[in-house]
Amino acid sequence: MRKVKAQMVLSLSLVLVVVASAMTLVSVRQLNRLAFYDLLKLERERDDLSIEWRQLMAEFSTWRMEHNIENEVRGEYKMEPPTSTQIQTIYLASRQSVEIDAGETQ
Numbered sequence: 573m574r575k576v577k578a579q580m581v582l583s584l585s586l587v588l589v590v591v592a593s594a595m596t597l598v599s600v601r602q603l604n605r606l607a608f609y610d611l612l613k614l615e616r617e618r619d620d621l622s623i624e625w626r627q628l629m630a631e632f633s634t635w636r637m638e639h640n641i642e643n644e645v646r647g648e649y650k651m652e653p654p655t656s657t658q659i660q661t662i663y664l665a666s667r668q669s670v671e672i673d674a675g676e677t678q
Contacts, residue, residue: 645651
């Protein structure tokens, strides 16, 4: 009887160990899935930020180029933007206004 009881305890212990390891396996696989989902989400976010960074660098380059052109025109050619008194507004028959430089000839 003692031997049977010991085998029952051993069998029950083994069943509990198998169930516990199965539950652990399921839990670990679920955590793995969640981590993989987070990884994909972060990679998408990284790609979006990379695209935004490239766009900002292109915009910065454009602004820098415009600034350099303006400095060159002001320095080398002694050109300045027209003042408000040099700008005239001409009204067309269709009531659209067009601004032109007063010194400009057509």
